[in-house]
Amino acid sequence: MKIGPKDWLFVALIGAVLAVVLSISGEEKTKKVPFDESHQPAYETLRKTGSKIETEKGCEDCHNQATRPLPAAHPPKNRCLFCHKMKRVAP
Ligand code: HEC
Ligand code: HEC
Numbered sequence: 001m002k003i004g005p006k007d008w009l010f011v012a013l014i015g016a017v018l019a020v021v022l023s024i025s026g027e028e029k030t031k032k033v034p035f036d037e038s039h040q041p042a043y044e045t046l047r048k049t050g051s052k053i054e055t056e057k058g059c060e061d062c063h064n065q066a067t068r069p070l071p072a073a074h075p076p077k078n079r080c081l082f083c084h085k086m087k088r089v090a091p
Contacts, residue, residue, distance in 0.1 A: 030083045030084055030085075031084060032084060032085050032086070032087050033080075033081070033084050033085070033086050033087065034087075035087045035089060038062065041058065042055050042058055042059070042086070043086065043089055045058060046086060052079075052081040055081060055086075056079065056080045056081055059080045063080075
């Protein structure tokens with residue numbers, strides 16, 4: 001079988017679809033909330049209350065302008081946990 005221009009178009013189409021799927025399913029790049037000493041209480045709160053909104057209330061005790069300013073280019077910062085996922089921890 002001869003490979004004509006239409007076949008190449010088809011191959012290109014498949015490639016494009018694949019690229020889109022891969023880019024959507026790719027790992028989210030926003031940093032996760034570390035599972036360390038500072039963040040242990042947050043994981044504890046989430047486990048106890050099951051509420052991300054409750055958990056987020058503690059974030060700004062440390063992540064505020066005075067102690068640990070967020071990067072200057074940080075996006076609007078209400079609802080931390082929409083963007084910064086908690087790591088999965090065994091219950
Ligand atoms: C007790 C203070 C404290 C609290 C409360 C706290 N953090 Fe942090 N956070 C830190 C410190 C210190 C670091 C930097 C060192 C580290 O990784 O622990 C940090 C780092 C981070 C980082 C960057 C991690 C990285 O990979 O660079 C993210 C994201 C973060 N915190 C999110 C949160 C969120 C969301 C909450 C609320 C659920 C929160 N933090 C509550 C002290 C705190
Ligand atoms: C709209 C999404 C969004 C929300 C809401 C958000 N962040 Fe971020 N945050 C980002 C992005 C994007 C970055 C850039 C660096 C990265 O984490 O990949 C960032 C960076 C950070 C960093 C610095 C990480 C480093 O590189 O050391 C910290 C700490 C942090 N955020 C904490 C918070 C806290 C605390 C809140 C809630 C008060 C919050 N963020 C809410 C998207 C968000």
